[in-house]
Amino acid sequence: MRFDRNNLDRANSPYLRQHKDNPVHWQEWLPEVLEHAKAAGKPLFVSVGYATCHWCHVMAHESFQNEEAAAYLNKHYVAIKVDKEQRPDIDQYLMSFLMQTQGQGGWPLNVFMTPDARPFLAVTYIPPEPRHGMPSFIEALRLALEFCESRGSEIARYIMQQQKAPEMRGGDFIDIINAHYDREYGGFGAGHKFPPHCTLLYLLHLFEATGVGAARAMLVGTLDTMAIRGLHDHLQGGFYRYCVDRAWTIPHFEKMLYDQAMLLWVYSAAFKVLKKDAYRTIAVMLIKCLCETFEQGGLFLSAHDADTEGREGETYLWTMQDLDEVLTADELDQFEQLYEVTEGGNFEGKNHLIMTRLAFLPEIEQKLLSMRKERAQPFVDMKLVTGWNALAGIGLLMADRLAGISEAKALAIGVFDGLMERHFRDGRLVHSSLGPDLQTDEFLNDYAAMLLFATYLHEETGSHSETIRTLREKMMGFKSDDGWLEARNADFMPVPAQEFDHPTPSSVALAEMALLRANIMLGEEYLPMSYRQPLASDFYNTAAMVAGGDFHVIHSPKRLPWAKLPLNCMQVRSESIADCFGGRCREFDSVEALLAAMGVTGAEEAW
Numbered sequence: 001m002r003f004d005r006n007n008l009d010r011a012n013s014p015y016l017r018q019h020k021d022n023p024v025h026w027q028e029w030l031p032e033v034l035e036h037a038k039a040a041g042k043p044l045f046v047s048v049g050y051a052t053c054h055w056c057h058v059m060a061h062e063s064f065q066n067e068e069a070a071a072y073l074n075k076h077y078v079a080i081k082v083d084k085e086q087r088p089d090i091d092q093y094l095m096s097f098l099m100q101t102q103g104q105g106g107w108p109l110n111v112f113m114t115p116d117a118r119p120f121l122a123v124t125y126i127p128p129e130p131r132h133g134m135p136s137f138i139e140a141l142r143l144a145l146e147f148c149e150s151r152g153s154e155i156a157r158y159i160m161q162q163q164k165a166p167e168m169r170g171g172d173f174i175d176i177i178n179a180h181y182d183r184e185y186g187g188f189g190a191g192h193k194f195p196p197h198c199t200l201l202y203l204l205h206l207f208e209a210t211g212v213g214a215a216r217a218m219l220v221g222t223l224d225t226m227a228i229r230g231l232h233d234h235l236q237g238g239f240y241r242y243c244v245d246r247a248w249t250i251p252h253f254e255k256m257l258y259d260q261a262m263l264l265w266v267y268s269a270a271f272k273v274l275k276k277d278a279y280r281t282i283a284v285m286l287i288k289c290l291c292e293t294f295e296q297g298g299l300f301l302s303a304h305d306a307d308t309e310g311r312e313g314e315t316y317l318w319t320m321q322d323l324d325e326v327l328t329a330d331e332l333d334q335f336e337q338l339y340e341v342t343e344g345g346n347f348e349g350k351n352h353l354i355m356t357r358l359a360f361l362p363e364i365e366q367k368l369l370s371m372r373k374e375r376a377q378p379f380v381d382m383k384l385v386t387g388w389n390a391l392a393g394i395g396l397l398m399a400d401r402l403a404g405i406s407e408a409k410a411l412a413i414g415v416f417d418g419l420m421e422r423h424f425r426d427g428r429l430v431h432s433s434l435g436p437d438l439q440t441d442e443f444l445n446d447y448a449a450m451l452l453f454a455t456y457l458h459e460e461t462g463s464h465s466e467t468i469r470t471l472r473e474k475m476m477g478f479k480s481d482d483g484w485l486e487a488r489n490a491d492f493m494p495v496p497a498q499e500f501d502h503p504t505p506s507s508v509a510l511a512e513m514a515l516l517r518a519n520i521m522l523g524e525e526y527l528p529m530s531y532r533q534p535l536a537s538d539f540y541n542t543a544a545m546v547a548g549g550d551f552h553v554i555h556s557p558k559r560l561p562w563a564k565l566p567l568n569c570m571q572v573r574s575e576s577i578a579d580c581f582g583g584r585c586r587e588f589d590s591v592e593a594l595l596a597a598m599g600v601t602g603a604e605e606a607w
Contacts, residue, residue: 198538
């Protein structure tokens, strides 16, 4: 390997390939690169980001394409680029260091390390010129080099500590969650608004179990606001990653697969519990978004960029002139009655579409979408990530069983079969692929998500028992005496697994839920689980509900129709007919009797 050139043209990461033409001599995180830095006595400059990261693009344009900065970096450092979505272990370790030393984090994540890979300075975006008390990029490089050369021997190796989620008694945390609820705008907190997938799912399960009105108010207030305002792509049907303001007005325009997956799960469950037809429509539109803009060969791509040709959100914005050109006078009148659009706009002189109420204009919206498709489109990160695809498959299954979208089930089965065929190789579940190239690193998150997916499919078909056993055994290889590990990759230290939802379920929560469900499906013993801090660990708390007997575990020779069953239930294949709930199991002579005992009406026609 030559280290006097940029080697990212060999990478199988779309993010790394975005930087292949930088004058910086970028390398990948590889053992031979680390050995070279150590032998040459050069400190490491490690820059972590992802393909659809807006500020990563900004810094690349301002600094990494700058010839003077690149020359200084190439002379004095070994520069390494890391795709955080491919290497969550490296990202989590370095982000932990950033949070411990700076108090807040983000991407791009830029870390200065000694030649033997001990981090000593971590920052996010660095401007090309001095700004707001920050040095320029070149000055930061000089200062870090001087520090490393003068005091490098004093730098201790950073040991990442497991951030344990606090345990709590009980499981009805509605009052605690309600204390953080934004009663004016929906969601939680008063800053940037991310879709709170796991908390919404937990609240749906709690509301079905308790009927507490505060839970319903939080659910409807948040679900409606996310659907009406700026987080939602009203024309295509997907959702953006987050909104930069409390009122959910302007999003950060990237679209991530994991958000579409989790929100499909959430809105399908919300339709089941809250009986609002609009939620089913949103689920249908989410599937449309997945199939039209994410699907490739039966699996789903990672993300769509926030930028179009260097301008954030450009594809999605409308002037009044644009609308006049596409819509008739009558259509524009209807549109203006539902959408907030003005001459001045709400984002850089243009309109990002926001509704005034939860309603739909399908013909008009399709007309606008057809025009929008003729514009330049954002960059698409084409890699296929195992764990995110598994979550999308689960979301599709939920759309079938909870919202009655029957075509979703076949799509889900295709996702599972595609992942097992393409990403399960020689007994290993690989993390991602780009075209024919596989990334062979293994992660807890992928095994946990796939095992969970397999348990849901088992409920549908009664098959996949051996796959469940295999995935469970492999997943347990990530368990240590101190808890779950995110990874055990040979080129990096073992990293503790995430315990907090962010905003997808944490790796620990996925693993615990998958293990619990696998044991139940296979008829094996399982133990109660303690609850953890609400808002931060709500997917884990949903698993604790299951382990504590708050879900019906229905035993039957055949699958019962989901439409007749509550959200809080599971189905297990068995020769007997029984309902296990609240710590005891009741056996029945017939399925009709079981359904009648659960209060299901029309039990005779259901079976």
